Amino acid sequence: FTSLIRACCSSPDLLLPSLRLFSLMRRRRLPPLPFTFSALLKSAAAARSLPAGALLHSLALSLGAFPSHLFVANSLLAMYVACSDLRSARRVFDEMPLRDLISWTSLVVAYARSGDMESAAALFASSPAKDVVAWTALVTGYAHNAMPGEALDAFVRMRDAGVTIDEVALVGAVSACAQLGAVSRARWVWDIAEANGFGTNVVVGSALVDMYAKCGLIDDARQVFDEMPERNVYTYSSMIAGLASHGRAYEAIALFREMVGATNVAPNRVTLIGVLTACSHAGMVEEGRFFFAQMKDKYRIPRSADHYACMVDLLGRAGLVEEALELVKSMPIKPHGGVWGALLGACRIHNKPEIAKTAADRLFKLEPECIGSYILLSNIYASAGMWDEVSKVRKLMRGRGLKKNPAASWVEGIDGLVHEFFAGDASHPRSREIKKLLEELMGRLKLVGYMPILSSVVYDVSDGEKERLLKGHSEKLALAFALLTKRNGDVIRITKNLRICEDCHLVMSLVSKVEKVEIVVRDNMRFHRFRNGECSCAGFW
DNA sequence: ATAGGGTTAG
Known part of the structure; x- marks a missing residue:
């Protein structure tokens, strides 16, 4: 039974079957092993099902598997982390009579995912032992929380501590370099990847492609891409988005065609965002319309608000601001801030104060704290010489206590x-x-x-x-x-x-x-x- | 038998 349940934990859809197996097991009066709970909890974690997880928690308590078994406690902890329930994770951690490195690392990850890097770092510091996984949790925690400087700093400290770096650890540093966009550090990280032969790993390679693209070294990104022995949807999406951000739309589209025509790698929603951005940054309206139309039927990718935002950007940039507005009005899903923001941006380029007002009003409701839309609207009025309107917007900003972030x-x-x-x-x-x-x-x-x-x-x-x-x-x-x-x-x-x-x-x-x-x-x-x-x-x- | 990984959008 336990083996069967374990086989179910790979897919989130198999949570119910695994729970059913468990009740069958109970009816036959077979006492569950600690491993049985671990497997069940892994299913709950994969399905991110807090109700199932909490139920298993109480069952483990009543059947004596928790807190006496370290593995079960760690699995519970991992389940709560996967379900982003920091408080419960912390409670499990506090109730554990015995903790190992895995327990500590799990909780560090829990704090990092909640965005509280201060607590994560404090916890890491007080952890009695630190291996490469624990260090990596810290590095990637910083990277995920947009603190690339701290991430690289932690990476350097990890190396100084004599920990052997592996592929996963390096990915955190690569991602930090991508955010920093600093060329010399990017080269340094790449050297480490090369020296250890990590560049052939798909994840490391994809991260390197993204890093070089974000550092402005698009040709180096392409070289890493071309030399990779294996590429997946991340690799392609990173390369396409990189080419798009450098205005190399033809290459981006050619690569997309190659991907769907000559490989088994299926594009996803992110890939299509890259393709549409490429069209947008090169003014290729017809191509963009074509890919947007093809998404649902040809690639089976539902059109999200993000994709609409790309289309609005594409049309609006090309001067078709009215058509962009019509597209927003015709959307089958609710437009989010990105959609209205793209429209507002188009109004700035093509001086459309009236449409700008419509877009900005929506944005002020959707994202009242976001300073960018106020500034855009105010700038649009300023270019149109509408200084009264400008001061109204400025007043609104002041009233809401918003300050412009300095250039x-x-x-x-x-x-x-x-x-x-x-x-x-x-x-x-x-x-x-x-x-x-x-x-x-x-x-x-x-x-x-x-x-x-x-x-x-x-x-x-x-x-x-x-x-x-x-x-x-x-x-x-x-x-x-x-x-x-x-x-x-x-x-x-x-x-x-x-x-x-x-x-x-x-x-x-x-x-x-x-x-x-x-x-x-x-x-x-x-x-x-x-x-x-x-x-x-x-x-x- | 439990912990750490890469992509997108105004």
């Missing part, structure tokens, strides 16, 4: 350190030189026809003041610093937390030509690669 850019220096710049900020030690270089650079650009795009400034101030504000944009400061410190042949890589503005985009293009330098900017939307006066985004961003 910032980062660039990795040759010292390997990441240098941070805020808009109009003079705190960098080399700020004077940066400012001087910018002045001189702007002068030179003007000789080749550069005119500052004053409309990129959304404040109602004089033209002179607008030009001064433009010069202080964080990505320009980062650019100047990079020009000041770079070696010949270096690619300048800048990361920005917000979308790059039109004026900075123009300046990057011109500088790439005048200074004969390649510049890669990662903004919050995508990558821009500037070479010889041209950007890979071809104006779509």
Whole structure:
């Protein structure tokens, strides 16, 4: 019976059969083994069924399997973690008369999944022993909670502690590098993967593809992809999304065609998001419509609100803002913030204050705390010169206690350190030189026809003041610093937390030509690669 | 016989 129940724990659909086997076993008066409970609890965990888990918990108590058996207690703990019931997990942990490393690690994971990395780290620190799995739980916990710096730090400490790194441990570090987007650390992690032969592992390889793509090294991502001995839906989805974010839509679509035509790897909803984003970032409206139409029947993928958001983005970016609005209205499922946000973004590009109002009103209800939509709406009104409306939006923001998060850019220096710049900020030690270089650079650009795009400034101030504000944009400061410190042949890589503005985009293009330098900017939307006066985004961003 | 893994969207 126990073997049969164990065979059921692989699939969430087999929870009921395994419970039925258990009751049959009880009717025949066969006493359950501790392993029987472990197997049953694993089924409940796989099905994420808290009711079934709690029932098994009380049965284990009454039949004496818990808390006396460590394995059963650990299985209970794992079940509560899988069902994201942190409190019950903690209670089981506290009631255990004996705990091993597995119990400690399970609870670390429970706290990490709940987003409480402080408690997770404290628990990890007080755990009496730490093996590679425990360390990995800490590293990936940080990575999952958008704390990539801490994740890498923990990874380094794990190595220093003399723990042998395996594939799973490395994946956490790779994912952290993807979030950081820092090239030198990405190379370092890749070296570790190579040295240990981990690159052939599908999960590590897929993570590396994603990491290189997010670091702006799309050709390296492709190389890792091409050299992988085995690829699955994650690998393809990462590569397609990476190509999409770099504006290489044709390659993304070609890869998708290869995937569905020449492999046994079935695309999923994430893959299709990559494909639709690729179309969007290249203005390929007809192709996007085609893939969107094919999703349900050809690939058996239901169209989610996320897919609609991609379509709204695609249509809206291409100037079909009214059609995008009609698509939202025709949706069979409830549009979420992403859908309205895409519409609002389109209104910004094509100056549609009325539709913007509709979209923003929905967003203010759906995501009242999200600052982005207020700023977008206010900027749309500002470009239309509707200053009264602008101040109304600003007032609304103030009333809700929302503060704009400051624009910032980062660039990795040759010292390997990441240098941070805020808009109009003079705190960098080399700020004077940066400012001087910018002045001189702007002068030179003007000789080749550069005119500052004053409309990129959304404040109602004089033209002179607008030009001064433009010069202080964080990505320009980062650019100047990079020009000041770079070696010949270096690619300048800048990361920005917000979308790059039109004026900075123009300046990057011109500088790439005048200074004969390649510049890669990662903004919050995508990558821009500037070479010889041209950007890979071809104006779509 | 129990613990740790990769992708997406304004």
